[in-house]
Amino acid sequence: MAIIKSLDLGSLESICKTLGETNNGLSGTEITKYLAECNIKDLQLNSTKWKRLYDALYSKQTEDRCSNNVLAFIKYVMRPSRHIHRKEWFENTRTELNYVLSFEGFELTESGELKQANKVQTFDEAEARAQNLRKTLLDRKIHPDVLAFCRAELLVDNYFHAVFEATKSIAEKIRVKTKLSSDGAELVEQAFSYKNKVPYLALNSLTTQSHQSEQNGFMHLLKGIFGTFRNTTAHAPKITWNIDEQDALDILSTVSLIHRKLDKVVEAKKMYEGQI
Template sequence: MAEVPKFDEAVLRKICDILGDTYTGLTGSEIGQLLQNCGIDDPFPGETKRRRLFEALSRRQKQDRCGNNVVAFIYAAMNPVRYVGNRELFEERRSLLNEVFAFAGYTLGEDGKLRKIEKAHTLSEAQERASRLRKELIARKVHPDVLRFCRAELLQDNYFHAVFEAAKSVADKIREKTGLTSDGAKLVDEAFGGKKPLLAFNTLQTETERSEHTGLMNLMKGLFGVFRNTTAHAPKIKWSISEQDALDMLTLTSLIHRRLDQAVLTRSQRENAMNA
């Protein structure tokens, strides 16, 4: 890991407040075990979780003159494997942490790793942006599954994360409805392709219906091609999305979500596995 600058005391304290929260934070035993695993001294094991964690991490980064071991602890605490079966808790902690990390110029991804972003300077910047985008999307009557990606912490990086996460939610819904495990265009082909697709947008009885079905397939592939495949090969911070682009892409995602809600499973997941 390249050298990470020391975290500002206020930022570090807020990180510890989140990870040491009385109700939603790590347990005392988890904090002790993670500190031990990371080779970080635990000078005040009898203190409150927040102070215990802050003192341990603050002293270590002062000793190291960098924030690398703080990052190592965060990676250990936010390792996605720890949250198997409890994704809600992972997302809640990640969301809260990202509000703080934004002021240090970082964002915590779904893989539990930090990435650099443009540093935020005020809360109002992100909140105003989120409020404006959400208001416009509500006026467009977009699908509820899209609105949840308009949170302030997702909009720190030029709308990128809101659109990126919304695009991923389309794939999540297809997997949820079908039991498939692939992603992107391959997932669309497996779910909707062939003469007898696993999922159908209509009865497929007429040429018009078959054309509509194919068109919606291509629309989803286009969405994945723009926001999933492109960003897999480019640094996120360098790929800027304007507010208008975000509105249009989130509206498109809304259309896809509505049609997916109406899509019919033509055979059971068991039958699909047998035919695979």
């Protein structure tokens, strides 16, 4: 393996603060376990979790004169199969780590791999992107549920992350409205399909061919969004798509339209029973 230069100590400190965050970070027991399994000595000079991590990783990086084992530790801790029961924590932590790692020219993918990424020099670069994107979207009267994803930490590398996270919010809104637990195309089918059954959600009364076509078209739109940005197997779009600001604006506008539609859907069963 090629030798990777040592991480900036500021970056290392931020990584340790993210992983060892007081309330939601790794537990003390987990820190002990993972350091031992990665053959990194736990100096135990501090009781504070993030400081314990920093002391151990700083010592290892200094001894190695490179960051290979530190990066390997991050990959080990962030292995997706380790966090199947706390997916939200995994995604939030990965986002925070990627903000820091982008200053080092790396990105932690959803599969838990580290890959090279465009190196960001200053937070101002990301903040400027976020402010510009937010202003333009406000001018477009974009749905407020979409604006939440125009954050600087999502834009340190490129616009893909803001778009990717915004599309995930669509699935979450459908799950909240239906109490379903699936995702992607399966979720869309379960929520909106009306063939031979009453759907969970309806855009309209579904009593005419035109109404049914609208419902069917909306299902295909949702499947297209999920198929492009929520491919949970290959994640090919994330690797190959270089989304610029104009792309992000257009896609987020579509996501905004979907949110507005979802805000107006009705529970089809209640509609048919005359409760709506």
